Amino acid sequence: MKNLLEEFNEGIEAEVQTKKTVVDNTRESSGYVPLFEYAFEKLKAGIILANKDIEAIEGAEIEFIDKERYHSDIALKIPRLMKEYGIPKYTQEIIPQIVKNIEASPLFEKEIEKVEVAGIYINLLLSSSYFSEFIKDVISLGDKFGLSDTHKGESIVIDYSSPNMAKHLHAGHVRSTLIGEVLSKIYEANGYTVHRLNYLNDWGGMGAIMEAHVRLSANGALPKVADENDLLYQIYLLTRKAEKVASTHTAEKIFEESKTELVALVGDFSDFKEYKNKYAEFVEAGKARFRSLESGNKDEFELWQKMRGWSLSEFNKFYEILNIKHDYLLGESFYAKKGADFVNDKLKTGEVVKFTQELADIEVKKVQLAFEANTIKKTVLEKLLEEIQADIGAYVIMLPSGARMVIMRADGATIYATRDLVSAKHRLETFLPSRLVYEVGQEQAEHFKHLFEAVLVLNLNKGATVDLKHLSHGFYVDAETGQKLSSREGAQNVISLIEESVKYFRNKYEERSVGERAQTFTEEEKEKNAKLLAIGSIAFNDIKQDKRFPIPFHKELDKNIRSFEESGGAYIMYAIARARSILKKSDRKVEDIDIATIDFSSLELIEINLIKKVADLPKIIVKSGETDNPAILAEYLLHLANEYSSYYENFDVLHAGSLIYPHRLLISSAVATAMANGLKLCHAEPPERI
CATH class of the missing domain: 1.10.730.10 (Isoleucyl-tRNA Synthetase; Domain 1)
Structure with missing residues (x-):
């Protein structure tokens, strides 16, 4: 019998399939504009046809140029032949033949009035009557002018915005949302079937936030705020503060200033030592609550679903004011069980391994040799050694580049990387895209580098050629200080x-x-x-x-x-x-x-x-x-x-x-x-x- 979370995700999967059909049908019903039917493309095709005896003519660069400066309208050159034969032979043998071919073709006089050689270029002066053809394109196509069928039959999945549950949208989400939407429109204009996807981070860390909400509510200590997502955000900040206080003795000032709210969160304590014990109990209670959520417990699921709705309500107001409409909303929660099953399957095949002390010793030796060879600095060495030590006991994918990707913690808990990997698998299988694009901040560059490497090494693309792309963006910064906005x-x-x-x-x-x-x-x-x-x-x-x-x-x-x-x-x-x-x-x-x-x-x-x-x-x-x-x-x-x-x-x-x-x-x-x-x-x- 399926639990509530599994039923919830089954419903989302059904929605995805229904929406995919709608997106596919809408793309087809909107039609395509054949690129070759534009007047300029016809002209280029005519030039290439007239020079079919010229090697590599299909790679010719044919572009408009400034008439005032060059006294012509179009310039032509063939970079491959320039490189292959050298400039002297190209200008002495290839260019004269191209000129001869154009002047002997039906293009001459009707479309092209004059042909001139200018160094490595062949400049073409268009006949005045041909300019009407460019105008005709615009009149006949109207609001479809500029569109093309360049990528007809191909689909692209683009992930953008990706807000975090229990947090506010930040400036990075604003940029990702705007850039992602514009790219989606441009891809569609080039004939792609575009699947706009919003990936909601609605799973990691929710056990602690749910536990905190229950405790604060019972103690009548919920923060007084204007809206419900801000309530979640304030609870999130309190849990982070509690973690910071418990993890360092240098937080004594915060400890003293925040005693009242910390008591409401973890219970009464007399000193710092007792606080740490109480905080440890809170952490374990959060983990237990999260395990209960994963198993589909009715109370936990309903609380999580209510909180999810609070966050989405705020996010949707933002999307509405910007007139942004994603096709799919898929959260980390959708991939939670899939992630655990995926890791277990790959453990059986040996594609995922436990990072043992033995493997760690091998990695330590590698980085020490790199340091001795002066290919890495001491600070990098120390960081890598620290990461190796931290990963012992975890489950990893050993990547061909020499890096490793942790996809499950030593305690058996899946992490963000697990769900990202499974989400990539789901997108590849569901949409069969020729491109999988993530418009996400530049700070995640290394994560996506490892993610894409893992997709290929595990053959999640089933041998298909897929362009995996992380498109990063810079931040909004304070105009005076240059500092990133909070x-x-x-x-x-x-x-x-x-x-x-x-x-x-x-x-x-x-x-x-x-x-x-x-x-x-x-x-x-x-x-x-x-x-x-x-x-x-x-x-x-x-x-x-x-x-x-x-x-x-x-x-x-x-x-x-x-x-x-x-x-x-x-x-x-x-x-x-x-x-x-x-x-x-x-x-x-x-x-x-x-x-x-x-x-x-x-x-x-x-x-x-x-x-x-x-x-x-x-x-x-x-x-x-x-x-x-x-x-x-x-x-x-x-x-x-x-x-x-x-x-x-x-x-x-x-x-x-x-x-x-x-x-x-x-x-x-x-x-x-x-x-x-x-x-x-x-x-x-x-x-x-x-």
Whole structure:
């Protein structure tokens, strides 16, 4: 007969399977945009076909270039042949043949007007009529422009946010949540089926917290706090304080100051020695309560489930304000029994071994030899010897790199690493992903290095090629001191920042509602748009920077709001609004214009650059996904917005609402679509008007 915990986890497994079907079906029903159907990709394919007699032509780099600087639109080179043959032979033999092939192909004159050699490059000048093809792509695809089928048929599991039960979300969770969501959108844009997963740390340490809650409640000593998750957090802090006091004699001051609450936790004591004994009893009681929870005891399970709900209630408020929706919520608890069973199975096969004194002696000899060979310093030696001693009796996986991964303590208790390993196994078996991505803080780099090595050495991927990736991020830091923000400070400041940012942008709408150039907005429109601008500015500020580096955070929220607004997200939204205002004022609509009748022969240089930059969006999205770097997309959008703003200021499209330059209306429409589509992938949806 199954216990309550097993029944609970069976229900979660059923939910996972149901949701997986929904995610898979939604991905298929949303459709794909074949990359090869974009005009630029067709052009590249034509160039490659014309040079099918050239070795390694498929690896040619074909990219847009600055026309003002190079007097051409596209540059071509083949790095492999340059390396293989050397520059002299490449330029004297390969390049002339490519030029000859292009000039003899159907591309010449129709798509390509001129071919020139510039050192190791072949520069191509596009025919003016071909620029209409780039515009047609945007018009025909609309809000799907930029998407591709690059990874159609592949799935990716991305783990991000991962909060801790009985604690508050901290700044690292904020970054992980925003970066993980943006990466998910970019992966989807490239054709992946994306499974968004939130891994809740809801198991380790809960025995002590539950025992503390029961004791404090019985003694009428529960902390007075505003919400229930904060109650759990205060209990957690008290258990940590009790542990610190018991583990060191240097904590006498804390001991004296905290006697009352320590008595409520462990019972009466007369001196420090008796306190340590009482604390040891508390620890054992916590372990017993946790074992009871593991066995599915009704009272323990219901208390744990209630506490889990308290934490999730707080976390969900945060996700709601940021408009973040994960597909799956899977906790450590889901893998608890699976972890123990897994270790026992691997003990039988010898893939997991007990770390005996004999094995420890071998490891000691290895690190001592490394020290004698001057490959490690004394401080490292001491740390490694300490770890070896601590691991004796534990159950480990000996990794090919020479490291060992502890997956079960000497007392038979599974640990975080056990559940991480089993969760990786579950994800690989359930989703059959081509990529398994963890967006987690940089401090866990070594853990994931060992985890991935263990996955491969145990063949949990069943021989399949799976890209296992830990994507780390830097912290939010105090702008003045450079110090990492505390857990409480980081999350609360960001939540307050969102709320204050909404007020800030709302006030801007109020200001625009009065005066000679007053605009009319409904109250609902003001509130909705203010929230879009606030969240978009914060998200864009986060992802436009290299995610490995920290983000400064000011104590004064108004400074953060201004700096986030100036970081570019709102600027891009304003550029989109400008373009859309032209489209709205025009007496002719884009869909009413026959693009075949438009003359593109007299395009201004800035118009050529804008059209080419718009046409580059699919490639930029692919590159952002392949490198797991949203900053590439953010930088592209900033450049496009900047160039369009200059265009908007200097080139007329309408006269008194009448369209006088149809090609400029088409360009404005294409730019607005490209910026809006790209910005949505950055979790920054632009308002219809600002």
